[in-house]
Amino acid sequence: MLQIEDLQVKLGEKEVLRHINLEIKTGETHVLFGPNGSGKTSLLMTIMGYPQYKVTKGRIYFNGQDITELPISERAKIGIGMSYQRPPTIKGIKTAHMVEMCAKKECDIKAMAEKLNFTDFLDRDINDGFSGGEIKRSELLQLMAQDPQLLLFDEPESGVDMENMSLVGNTIAKMLEHDLDTSNGRTLKEKKASRRKMGLIITHTGFILDYITADKGLVLYEGELACSTNAIEIFKCINKVGYKECVRCSM
Amino acid sequence: MLDVKAKAKEAKDKKAKFGIDIDLNEFSSETESKEYLEDLNAMPQDDKERIIMAGVDISEKDRAGTFIQEDTDVVHIGLKQEGLELISIKDALDRYDWLQDYYWKMVAPDIDKYTAEVATNLHNGYLIRALPGKKVLFPVQSCLYIKKDRMNQNVHNIVIAEEDSEIHIITGCATSSHVTTGLHIGVTEFYVKKNAKLSYTMIHLWGKDVMVRTRSAGTVDKGGLFLNNYICLSPVKSVQAYPTTYLKGKGATARYYTILAGSPGGEMDIGGRVVLQETDTHAEIISRTITNGGNIAARGDLIGEVPGVKAHLECSGLILNGGTMHAVPELTGKTEGVEMSHEASVGKIAQDEILYLMSRGLSEDEAVSAIVRGFLNVDIPDLPAELKAEIDHAIELSKNGL
Numbered sequence: 001m002l003q004i005e006d007l008q009v010k011l012g013e014k015e016v017l018r019h020i021n022l023e024i025k026t027g028e029t030h031v032l033f034g035p036n037g038s039g040k041t042s043l044l045m046t047i048m049g050y051p052q053y054k055v056t057k058g059r060i061y062f063n064g065q066d067i068t069e070l071p072i073s074e075r076a077k078i079g080i081g082m083s084y085q086r087p088p089t090i091k092g093i094k095t096a097h098m099v100e101m102c103a104k105k106e107c108d109i110k111a112m113a114e115k116l117n118f119t120d121f122l123d124r125d126i127n128d129g130f131s132g133g134e135i136k137r138s139e140l141l142q143l144m145a146q147d148p149q150l151l152l153f154d155e156p157e158s159g160v161d162m163e164n165m166s167l168v169g170n171t172i173a174k175m176l177e178h179d180l181d182t183s184n185g186r187t188l189k190e191k192k193a194s195r196r197k198m199g200l201i202i203t204h205t206g207f208i209l210d211y212i213t214a215d216k217g218l219v220l221y222e223g224e225l226a227c228s229t230n231a232i233e234i235f236k237c238i239n240k241v242g243y244k245e246c247v248r249c250s251m
Numbered sequence: 252m253l254d255v256k257a258k259a260k261e262a263k264d265k266k267a268k269f270g271i272d273i274d275l276n277e278f279s280s281e282t283e284s285k286e287y288l289e290d291l292n293a294m295p296q297d298d299k300e301r302i303i304m305a306g307v308d309i310s311e312k313d314r315a316g317t318f319i320q321e322d323t324d325v326v327h328i329g330l331k332q333e334g335l336e337l338i339s340i341k342d343a344l345d346r347y348d349w350l351q352d353y354y355w356k357m358v359a360p361d362i363d364k365y366t367a368e369v370a371t372n373l374h375n376g377y378l379i380r381a382l383p384g385k386k387v388l389f390p391v392q393s394c395l396y397i398k399k400d401r402m403n404q405n406v407h408n409i410v411i412a413e414e415d416s417e418i419h420i421i422t423g424c425a426t427s428s429h430v431t432t433g434l435h436i437g438v439t440e441f442y443v444k445k446n447a448k449l450s451y452t453m454i455h456l457w458g459k460d461v462m463v464r465t466r467s468a469g470t471v472d473k474g475g476l477f478l479n480n481y482i483c484l485s486p487v488k489s490v491q492a493y494p495t496t497y498l499k500g501k502g503a504t505a506r507y508y509t510i511l512a513g514s515p516g517g518e519m520d521i522g523g524r525v526v527l528q529e530t531d532t533h534a535e536i537i538s539r540t541i542t543n544g545g546n547i548a549a550r551g552d553l554i555g556e557v558p559g560v561k562a563h564l565e566c567s568g569l570i571l572n573g574g575t576m577h578a579v580p581e582l583t584g585k586t587e588g589v590e591m592s593h594e595a596s597v598g599k600i601a602q603d604e605i606l607y608l609m610s611r612g613l614s615e616d617e618a619v620s621a622i623v624r625g626f627l628n629v630d631i632p633d634l635p636a637e638l639k640a641e642i643d644h645a646i647e648l649s650k651n652g653l
C-alpha cells in the first residue's frame with residue numbers, strides 16, 4: 001500500500017505540490033489527470049525519490065514503511081519503479097545492457113523485447129535518438145525487467161501510434177495484473193482478489209482506460225489534488241467542460 | 252645511418268614541445284641479458300599475468316604472430332601465418348638494405364632528446380610487414396615489457412602494410428609489478444600502401460611512476476586505411492605522444508581512437524594529427540578521457556591541404572574524482588573546399604543519468620561506474636572482434652580503479 005499524507009514539495013524555489021493526500025491500496029490502480037504544469041510528473045518523481053523534489057511537509061509510506069527520506073535506489077529495491085515521460089539518453093550503454101541491469105534476477109531479455117516489438121533496439125544506446133513512441137516502449141521494457149510492486153507510469157501512451165497502442169496498453173495491463181488471461185485456471189475474480197501490483201498512471205488521452213480498470217481517477221490542479229472519483233467519469237467531465245470547470249464542480 | 256646518428260647527437264638535449272622534461276640520466280640501459288623463450292608459458296607467473304593484462308594471448312592460439320621484448324632483448328617471436336613478416340628491427344636492419352628507405356623516414360631522429368636517445372642507443376623493436384595482397388586476419392600481438400627497475404627501454408618499430416594487404420596489430424606495453432620507475436621511449440613508423448588496411452591498437456599498462464614518450468608517424472597511400480587506437484587506463488607518471496599521419500593518396504583514411512583514464516599525480520598528454528594531402532581523403536580523431544584525479548591534455552590537429560577532404564575531431568572529457576582536463580582541438584584548412592569540424596567537451600557525469608540508473612535499482616557507485624564504462628566504450632568500426640574484446644577487457648579491469 002502507498003500512503004501519502006499532507007505532502008508539500010518544492011522544486012527549486014517553486015512549490016509544485018501542496019496538501020497531497022493519497023492512498024493506493026495493494027492491488028489498486030489509480031489514474032492521474034491534470035493540465036500541463038499542474039505537477040503530475042513532480043508527484044511521481046517525489047514518490048520515486050528524486051532529491052531535487054524537496055519534501056517540505058508530510059510523509060510517504062510504502063507497505064507501512066516511512067520512505068520519505070529513503071534514497072532513490074533503496075526505493076527501487078523495495079519495489080517502486082517508474083516509466084518516464086522524458087528519460088535521459090546514456091551514451092555507451094546498450095539498451096540490452098540497461099534492461100539486464102534493471103532485472104534483479106535472470107530473465108530472457110530477448111523474449112521480453114519481442115513482446116514489445118523492440119528487439120531491433122537492444123543494440124542501440126539507451127534512448128539515443130529514440131522517437132517518442134520508441135522511448136515509451138523502451139521504458140516499459142525496463143520496467144518489465146525491474147518488475148516492481150508499485151508502478152508509476154508517466155504518460156505511457158503519449159506519442160504511441162495506433163498500432164502500438166494496443167501493445168502498450170495490453171503490456172501495462174499485464175504488468176499490473178489487469179489482463180484477462182485466465183490460462184492458469186484461476187477465475188478473473190480470484191485473480192483480482194490476489195492482485196498485488198499497484199499502479200499510478202498519468203494520462204492526457206485516457207486511451208489507457210480501454211485496457212485497464214482504474215480503481216480511481218484523480219485530478220491534479222495547480223499542485224493540488226482537486227478531486228478523486230471514478231476515472232471514466234472524470235475523463236468524460238474533463239473532455240466536456242475542461243479541467244477548470246471539472247475541478248470546480250467537484251469542489 | 253651515420254647521418255641519423257649525427258643528427259640525433261645534436262638533439263640530445265633538446266626538450267620536447269609537450270610533457271614534463273625527463274632527465275634521461277636518472278635511468279639506465281644496463282640490464283642482464285634475457286634468455287629466449289620457446290614457450291610463453293615458461294615465463295614467471297608474475298610477468299605472465301602482467302602481459303596478459305596488457306592484452307597478450309599467452310596460448311598464441313588466435314594470433315597470427317607474437318613478439319615479446321623484455322627490457323632490451325627480444326625473448327620470443329612466434330609466427331603462424333604466411334604472408335606475415337615479423338622480426339626484430341636489429342635483425343631486419345642487418346638483413347635488408349631496403350629498410351633504409353623506411354628507417355627514420357617518417358620520424359626525424361632530431362625531433363627531441365627522446366628520438367635522439369633511440370637513434371643513438373637502440374635496444375630493439377620490431378619490423379612487422381604484411382606482404383602484398385596478404386590478408387592477415389588474426390591479430391599480430393606484441394608486448395614491450397620493462398622488467399628491471401629504473402630502466403630506460405629504447406624501442407624502434409616499423410610497420411609496413413604492403414599493397415592490398417590487411418593486418419591488425421595489438422601492442423601491449425607493460426611493466427613488471429616490481430618496477431617502481433622506468434622510462435619507455437618508443438619510435439614507430441607506419442607505412443600503409445595502396446589499398447592496404449592496418450589497424451594498430453596499443454594497450455598500455457604501466458607502473459604508476461613510469462614515464463613514457465612515444466614518437467610515431469605514418470603515411471597512407473591511395474585507398475589505404477589506418478586505424479590507430481590508444482588505450483591507457485592504468486596509472487602512469489607521465490605519458491606524452493602526438494602521432495602524425497599523412498594521407499598521401501586519393502581515398503586514404505586515418506582514424507584515431509584514444510581512451511584514457513588518469514590517476515592522481517599522473518600526467519597524460521596525448522595528441523593526434525592527420526595531414527590530409529590528397530583529395531577524397533578522410534580523417535577522424537576521437538578521444539574519451541577521464542581525469543580520475545590526474546592531469547590530462549587531449550590534443551587533436553587536422554590539417555586539410557587540398558579541396559575535397561573531410562575530417563572530424565571529437566575530444567570528450569569527464570572530470571571525475573578531481574584532476575584537470577585540457578582539450579585542445581585544432582583545425583587548419585589551407586584551401587577552399589575542405590570540410591572539417593570539431594567538438595570538444597569537458598564536463599562531469601550528468602546527475603539525471605545517475606538518478607535514472609539508481610531508480611532502476613543500482614547503487615550510486617554502480618550507476619557511476621556503468622556510465623563511465625559506457626562513456627569509454629566507443630564503437631570502433633573495422634576493428635576485429637578479438638581486439639574489441641581486449642579493449643572491453645581493459646575497460647572492465649580499470650573500473651576497479653574508477
Ligand SMILES: Nc1ncnc2c1ncn2[C@@H]1O[C@H](COP(=O)(O)OP(=O)(O)OP(=O)(O)O)[C@@H](O)[C@H]1O
Pocket residue numbers: 011012013014016034035036037038039040041042043085
Ligand atoms: N527546475 C525547475 N524549477 C522550477 N520550476 C520547475 C522546474 N522544473 C519544472 N518546473 C515547473 O514545475 C511545474 C510542474 O511540472 P510537472 O513536470 O510536474 O508538470 P506536469 O503536470 O507533469 O505537466 P505535463 O502535463 O506538461 O507533463 C511546472 O510549472 C514546471 O514548469
Ligand SMILES: [Mg+2]
Pocket residue numbers: 040041042085154
Ligand atoms: Mg509531466
